[in-house]
């Protein structure tokens with residue numbers, strides 16, 4: 001039996017990791033989990049119940065009560081507010097612990113899986129066959145996210161978007177619990193000067209190289 005093809009895709013906000021991960025999943029016929037949605041759902045739940053994002057116990061409760069099956073149906077999850085709330089609650093060790101089993105079970109599926117996030121290659125699936133750390137300059141990422149939000153009618157300036165990206169990078173990389181960091185065996189993919197097609201082709205080559213190494 002061939003080994004499970006688990007693909008871990010990490011990287012900072014708006015680097016394009018979700019776009020790449022979703023296309024890899026389609027290409028290889030694997031299930032895909034955008035783990036950022038889990039943290040976004042927890043953050044939104046804290047806000048929806050009138051809680052304060054600084055209230056760690058409220059965030060822990062929301063994470064333990066999360067119904068992961070309802071995630072993809074909620075359009076609010078993709079808003080800037082949800083991203084900001086997610087990065088606040090993601091720093092709490094209890095929140096991360098509550099979401100761990102679900103993510104690891106997803107990664108252990110027969111045949112494999114694709115997961116994207118911040119700690120997939122380091123914590124969730126440290127034995128993944130292929131690991132990518134997708135990045136781009138903060139300005140490039142801010143432009144991509146700004147265009148994405150503008151196209152769906154959100155009114156935000158590029159300067160505010162860049163400030164938001166920089167703040168999120170600092171928070172995600174600086175937290176004590178599972179910080180965003182490139183796994184030592186992950187391949188860095190800088191997409192600053194790549195369009196989506198070029199970035200995906202480069203990602204697929206990285207996965208193919210990893211598969212070839214595993215079949216030697």
Ligand SMILES: Nc1ncnc2c1ncn2[C@@H]1O[C@H](COP(=O)(O)OP(=O)(O)OP(=O)(O)O)[C@@H](O)[C@H]1O
Pocket residue numbers: 011012013014015016017018019020036144145148191194195196197199
């Ligand atoms: N190489 C690229 N060139 C131009 N635009 C891109 C590229 N990759 C992704 N995008 C666009 O940038 C936006 C953000 O991409 P995506 O959602 O994949 O990023 P992400 O890293 O998954 O973000 P998140 O922080 O939400 O997880 C999307 O509108 C996407 O279409």
Ligand SMILES: Nc1ccn([C@@H]2O[C@H](COP(=O)(O)O)[C@@H](O)[C@H]2O)c(=O)n1
Pocket residue numbers: 013014035036037039040083086087088090116117118119120168172
């Ligand atoms: N594995 C992960 C995934 C996400 N986070 C946190 O959630 C925020 C939102 O994530 P997006 O990928 O949807 O932008 C992100 O800024 C992280 O704080 C995480 O910690 N671990």
